[in-house]
Amino acid sequence: MGDVVVGLSMSLDGFIAGANDGPGNPLGDGGARLFDWWSAGTETLGADDRFRPPARSRAVVEEMFDCGAVITGRRTFDIADGWGGHHPVGAPFFLLTHDPPGRHVGPGTDGTVVTDGIESALEQARAVAGDGDIAVGAAQVAQQYLNAGLLDVVHLNLVPVLLGAGVRLFANLKRHPRDLECTRVVESDGVTHLRYRVMK
Ligand SMILES: NC(=O)c1ccc[n+]([C@@H]2O[C@H](COP(=O)([O-])OP(=O)(O)OC[C@H]3O[C@@H](n4cnc5c(N)ncnc54)[C@H](OP(=O)(O)O)[C@@H]3O)[C@@H](O)[C@H]2O)c1
Numbered sequence: 001m002g003d004v005v006v007g008l009s010m011s012l013d014g015f016i017a018g019a020n021d022g023p024g025n026p027l028g029d030g031g032a033r034l035f036d037w038w039s040a041g042t043e044t045l046g047a048d049d050r051f052r053p054p055a056r057s058r059a060v061v062e063e064m065f066d067c068g069a070v071i072t073g074r075r076t077f078d079i080a081d082g083w084g085g086h087h088p089v090g091a092p093f094f095l096l097t098h099d100p101p102g103r104h105v106g107p108g109t110d111g112t113v114v115t116d117g118i119e120s121a122l123e124q125a126r127a128v129a130g131d132g133d134i135a136v137g138a139a140q141v142a143q144q145y146l147n148a149g150l151l152d153v154v155h156l157n158l159v160p161v162l163l164g165a166g167v168r169l170f171a172n173l174k175r176h177p178r179d180l181e182c183t184r185v186v187e188s189d190g191v192t193h194l195r196y197r198v199m200k
Contacts, residue, residue, distance in 0.1 A: 002133040004122065006142040007064045007155035008169060009034040009191070015166035016139050026079045033161045037191035048088065056188035057157075064155065065089045068132020069125035071096065071118075071145075076138040077104075085109030089135065092128050094121045096141055118144045139169050146198065147174040154180060154196045 008016045011034060018028030027034060041054040045061060053061045070087050074097040077083075082104025087093040092110045095101075096118065105111035114121040118141070125134045136142045136151070145151040180196035 001126070002068055002129055002131055003152035004134045004136060004145055004150055005067070005153040005155055006136040006145070006151060006169075007157070008137070008139070008142075009037075009157040009159055010169055011159055011161050011163040011166075013162045013164065014168050014170060015163040016169050017167040018163045019165040021075075021079065021167060023079055023081070028163075028166045030161070030163050031166060033163075034157075034159050037157065037159065037189065040189055046090075051088075054189040054191075056186065057191060057193065060157075060186055060188075060193045064135070066132070067091055067135040068129025069094065070135045070137050071114075071121050071125055071141060072136075073097075073138035073141040074099075074101075075140070077101070082109075082111065085111055087111075091132075091135070092125075093137075094125050096121055118148060118150070122150060139167050139171070142169065143172045146178070147172070149200060151198050154194075154198060156194045156196075158192045158194055159190065160192075 010016050018031035021028035039050055039052045041052045045051040067089055069091050070089060070093040072093055072095055077095050085104040087110060094112050094114050095105055096114050100113040105113050136145055179199040182196050184195040186193040
């Protein structure tokens with residue numbers, strides 16, 4: 001069985017997006033800085049030429065993309081316009097929402113709406129992922145898996161910028177302190193990749 005992994009780009013002060021994020025301002029004020037490293041290299045990863053990670057990040061990014069399914073939240077989905085119904089990692093995605101959107105999910109897309117909670121989303125994701133990892137791609141959703149004891153791995157792409165405000169990754173923690181074991185550090189260009197196993 002694969003791990004449940006949250007893998008996000010985060011500022012040194014703990015934000016995955018700046019203040020005032022929304023469809024017109026996808027990563028919030030100053031938040032685009034968190035994704036600069038994604039196009040700081042020369043070699044394209046896959047078909048999308050926005051993805052040009054530095055050579056030292058390449059193996060890490062390939063690992064992030066090599067997942068069996070993605071679980072995401074409605075704010076991320078809306079801001080990304082539902083990725084046109086096909087998530088960039090190329091895996092089926094499961095959208096947690098209380099109010100199903102009218103497009104980019106369902107037949108002809110890779111998206112499935114889940115309205116009955118995180119356990120249901122995980123069960124459906126595992127059913128399609130086989131032994132692959134399940135990537136959790138949003139903060140509020142990751143917090144719920146962490147609080148429920150269902151998150152196995154935290155993968156941070158730590159960017160040396162202080163955003164000062166915005167969407168905090170580690171908010172709403174129900175249990176703390178929480179211990180994590182650092183299993184890998186990769187220093188790259190404009191980003192440090194940190195991988196931790198969550199101690200249960
Ligand atoms: N830095 C990075 O690597 C990175 C990556 C991805 C996203 N982002 C950024 O992260 C921000 C969005 O993250 P976020 O944490 O604010 O929001 P989010 O997790 O994407 O979405 C939260 C919303 O999802 C729905 N939801 C969550 N849990 C649910 C549940 N158990 N059942 C039903 N619905 C549920 C709710 O919406 P409804 O009640 O409206 O349905 C909730 O308001 C954006 O700024 C995005 O650009 C950054």
